[in-house]
Amino acid sequence: MVIILMGPAGAGKSTVAAALGERLGWRWVDADDFHAPASVAKMRRGDPLSDRDRESWLATLRSIVEHAIDRREPLILACSALTGHHRQLLAGGLRTVRFVYLKADREILRARLTARSGHFAHADLVDRQLATLEEPGEPAVTLDASADVDTIVGHIRLELGV
Numbered sequence: 001m002v003i004i005l006m007g008p009a010g011a012g013k014s015t016v017a018a019a020l021g022e023r024l025g026w027r028w029v030d031a032d033d034f035h036a037p038a039s040v041a042k043m044r045r046g047d048p049l050s051d052r053d054r055e056s057w058l059a060t061l062r063s064i065v066e067h068a069i070d071r072r073e074p075l076i077l078a079c080s081a082l083t084g085h086h087r088q089l090l091a092g093g094l095r096t097v098r099f100v101y102l103k104a105d106r107e108i109l110r111a112r113l114t115a116r117s118g119h120f121a122h123a124d125l126v127d128r129q130l131a132t133l134e135e136p137g138e139p140a141v142t143l144d145a146s147a148d149v150d151t152i153v154g155h156i157r158l159e160l161g162v
Helices: 013-024 037-044 051-070 084-091 106-115 123-132 149-160
Strands: 002-006 027-030 075-078 097-103 141-144
Touching: 002 013, 002 051, 002 084, 013 027, 013 075, 013 149, 027 051, 037 051, 051 075, 051 084, 084 097, 097 149, 106 123, 141 149
Parallel strands: 002 075, 002 097, 027 075, 097 141
Antiparallel strands: none
16 A cells, blocks of 8 residues: 655645654655756746646656555655645556655644744645645545644554555
């Protein structure tokens, strides 16, 4: 199984992925580590990425997901996957991929990004990411990102049976 934790910057994807990976003994990957330097520079300026900016990034992430599936290795991917198109590029046709949407309101996202240091995504991106976001429906699991990490991990394990 591949679990993709999705949501806008500040939703807690990496934090939850690390905790879930530790509890399950699964490898986790932070999609932010695979952005092109030009994309990171854009986000540092507070400029949103276009789908063209995301194209090769999403292709790389798809390869990582496919490789894990081919090797029958469980994987957790922390990735914004903001639109249905992005999710289709990441997981279209792959039956063992499950999405978990960490849903948070604007105030929580802004507060988390304002408090976070050393990361290229900052609070100026929140409104743009929320404008781009197409919330997933079924079969994605939607969880309240304002809950504590242990609660979120528990819900993921319960909902996905892992």
